[in-house]
Amino acid sequence: MHKTLIVTNDFPPRPGGIQAFLHNMALRLDPAGIVVYASTWKRGREGAEATAAFDAEQPFTVVRDRTTMLLPTPRVTRRATALLREHGCTSVWFGAAAPLGLMAPALRRAGAERLIGTTHGHEAGWAQLPVARGLLRRIGEGTDSLTYLGEYTRSRIAAALSPEAAARMTHLPPGVDEKTFHPDSGGAGVRAELGLTDRPVVVCVSRLVPRKGQDTLILALPRILAAHPDTVLLVVGGGPYERNLRRLAAETGVSDSVRFTGAVPWSELPAHYGAGDVFAMPCRTRRGGLDVEGLGIVYLEASATGLPVLAGDSGGAPDAVLDGETGWVVRGGNSEECADRLVTLLGDPELRQRMGARGRRWVEEKWRWDLLAHRLEELLRTRPEQPDGRPA
CATH class of the missing domain: 3.40.50.2000 (Glycogen Phosphorylase B;)
Known part of the structure; x- marks a missing residue:
């Protein structure tokens, strides 16, 4: 053998x-x-x-x-x-x-x-x-x-x-385990538990470290809220950057629109993806290229769940997105570009559905x-x- x-x-x-x-x-x-x-x-x-x-x-x-x-x-x-x-x-x-x-x-x-x-x-x-x-x-x-x-x-x-x-x-x-990550993964239950049933949700699932770009999402929120006032940023995951992110949310005046779940058991992650309308992780390269995203499997898990994705342009992250088809790639760290894309997605249910469905098919075909x-x-x-x- x-x-x-x-x-x-x-x-x-x-x-x-x-x-x-x-x-x-x-x-x-x-x-x-x-x-x-x-x-x-x-x-x-x-x-x-x-x-x-x-x-x-x-x-x-x-x-x-x-x-x-x-x-x-x-x-x-x-x-x-x-x-x-x-x-x-x-x-x-x-x-x-x-x-x-x-x-x-x-x-x-x-x-x-x-x-x-x-x-x-x-x-x-x-x-x-x-x-x-x-x-x-x-x-x-x-x-x-x-x-x-x-x-x-x-x-x-x-x-x-x-x-x-x-x-x-x-x-x-x-x-990606397409049988675990799918559109009916239990997102409605997480929304109900967090009191987000009728609100637009941008979800980010990742470790809380500077490279991942949760701070960029927080800085983008005022511009997003101006167009979609009930939007919530759901930050799923734990890590050393959480204190900084909470402070940034307070300084930016958007604390009421950001929810931190902390670390979530793996078995509950599919439902947390499903709680979002859009997935976003605008990662960026740091330390002269030494701190870089290798791929970003979270984008593919979100696509399998049927969500459109917003990715940063760090390292190999763009390899996990069909730009313009399953979502968009933005410049990591650019909060205005990030906000503009999210405003568009939150305001267009048909576009979200089309990108999410294309992402699901791509995962089934290739990943x-x-x-x-x-x-x-x-x-x-x-x-x-x-x-x-x-x-x-």
């Missing part, structure tokens, strides 16, 4: 988009052929209990390292190679290529025939830093293929790789998890070729 060792820091119950990406992919592969080697979520009894309970529910084997952050140290490399041999794995998938892909040569010597590294937004940042760029080049040379989320991340990362490694890059974005998991499975099983084209 073909077996794959997944080596990752990004795995539930640790929350986050990369974690959800890896878990959803793993669930759609043959569970008998999967072994996950992951870091511990967090120290302490509560973290240990949550991790143990999660791992026990999985249909595949999960092995946790004692550390909360796997690094390609000699100890971690020895553990990974031991697991590869113990379980008879013939392929390795690095959940995030940097830095764990630096273990690729050792794992190949231990018997791995295929080594795949998935890149996200942070590898695009690595490609801009001299030392990190050199390490990224080594990772590209040590693996059989690096996957990328979209054209933005591909072009940035490829510039740091050897020509041969760049040519081996493969498109593998995260997917389903089963389609993308099949692509990963092919990558993990494909044998490298010799120069004459014959399988090695």
Whole structure:
């Protein structure tokens, strides 16, 4: 039987988009052929209990390292190679290529025939830093293929790789569970619970950090309220930027039109998307390109829910929107442009319906998890070729 060792820091119950990406992919592969080697979520009894309970529910084997952050140290490399041999794995998938892909040569010597590294937004940042760029080049040379989320991340990362490694890059974005995120996901119940039944709602689902652009939405609200006075901005998610956002809402005079839900359990997210009339996350690039959106799966989840989307132009975010069809892309940080687009959408139910329906079809056609998991499975099983084209 073909077996794959997944080596990752990004795995539930640790929350986050990369974690959800890896878990959803793993669930759609043959569970008998999967072994996950992951870091511990967090120290302490509560973290240990949550991790143990999660791992026990999985249909595949999960092995946790004692550390909360796997690094390609000699100890971690020895553990990974031991697991590869113990379980008879013939392929390795690095959940995030940097830095764990630096273990690729050792794992190949231990018997791995295929080594795949998935890149996200942070590898695009690595490609801009001299030392990190050199390490990224080594990772590209040590693996059989690096996957990328979209054209933005591909072009940035490829510039740091050897020509041969760049040519081996493969498109593998995260997917959307179209059976979980759909137009009848329970949004009416969330609206009723929050007292928003008869009000226009702009919803933003994301971590509360400066890059995501919730502050831009707050600054856009006065202009939106002038056209649609009952509008509410529903901010779903938790994060370190919440205090700043609440202060900004007060200073802007729109506190009564902003609702913060805090962190929401994953099972309740589809209904919170469904509570909106429009989805907006006008993300922006920060820190000279080091803090950038890799893709923005939230736009696709919103599209699957049947909402038109407003995206910022940071990094790969535009790859998750068909501009003018499923929504619009605006300049990140530009509150006036953001406000103008939202005013148009809130005032045109037919346009919202048309864009939302197109987004739903696009997700069903291109972004389903089963389609993308099949692509990963092919990558993990494909044998490298010799120069004459014959399988090695």
